[in-house]
Amino acid sequence: MTTKARLAGAGAAALVIAAQQWIPVAVPRASAADCADAEVVFARGTDEPKGIGKVGSAFVDSLREQAVGMNIATYGVDYDAGKLQLGSGDGAKDAIKHIKSMAESCPDTKIVLGGYSQGADVVNIVAGNPIVGIAWGPALPSAFAGNVAAVATFGNVANRSGTKLPSQSAMFTGKAIDLCNPTDPICHAGEGNAWSGHTDGYVPVYTTQAAVFVASTLMAGSSVAVPGFTPPTVPGQLPGYDPTLPGYGTPTPVYASQPQGSDHMPPGYVPSAPDPSFVGGLP
Secondary structure: OOHHHHHHHHHHHHHHHHHHHOOOOOOOOOOHHHOOOEEEEEEOOOOOOOOOHHHHHHHHHHHHHHOOOOOEEEEEOOOOOOOOOOOHHHHHHHHHHHHHHHHHHOOOOEEEEEEEOHHHHHHHHHOOOOOOOOOOOOOOOHHHHHHEEEEEEEOOOHHHHOOOOHHHOOOOOOOEEEEOOOOOOOOOOOOOOOHHHHHOOOOOHHHHHHHHHHHHHHOOOOOOOOOOOOOOOOOOOOOOOOOOOOOEOOOOOOOOOOOOOHHHOOOOOOOOOOOHHHOOOOO
16 A cells, blocks of 8 residues: 555544544433432431431331332432431432422333321422421422422421411322321320330321322223222322321311420420310310
8 A cells, every 4th residue: 555545544543533523412311211200309307317217217118018019219308307307408409309300310210209297298308398497498499399299208397387388288188198106296286295106107007098198099091900099089089098097187276385396296295294275276
């Protein structure tokens, strides 16, 4: 090969390499195969380690049993769940950011939003119902409400604070459930309260009940029956309602004072000696 031919060949190769360097490379989006059928975005309770916490884990385990055939992923809301109760606003921002990200990358994945105790405060903010005196921020933009298929909260202080529950939010009406153990002083105002009603009172009865409700929502239109699910017979009744299980989404009266102290303890509340003037609500 002549020198001239070799130079011509080298020049052509250089042009090809240069051209290849200018070709834009598209960033692949998640394919349908990479996206779960549903994802539980759960905010853990006070002082629980990062993740979805004990109540969240029990809820997800039961949901996977109820929603037969569905691939269900999880996301633990990233926030400071300390006893000072200052992280709820940041938790709501993280949950909203993640929901927006999922709407972009996996638009067909059904989001299940949940929270327990302080984590329920996070959900209150996302729903646009922040608790008075609790750090808060903007709600989920309504454009993304359709990406949230169901909502479940446990031990939600909104039950007794006079604040609307997520199930009463315009965005989530009909697809949210708020469960309060009637011995839980965080969400219940009345006789019979004990701190163990909050810390140990939700697994497995209420986590299972929430899973039945959420599974029925996720599988609406499916030919697969959800175990334990009974379609509503009363107009306006939420799917999965079981009157034999106490505390199903029923708002309770409010104490005269607001929550404070250790992990949502109501001010002045003494489990061993409740103030009789508060029994049944305001004196």
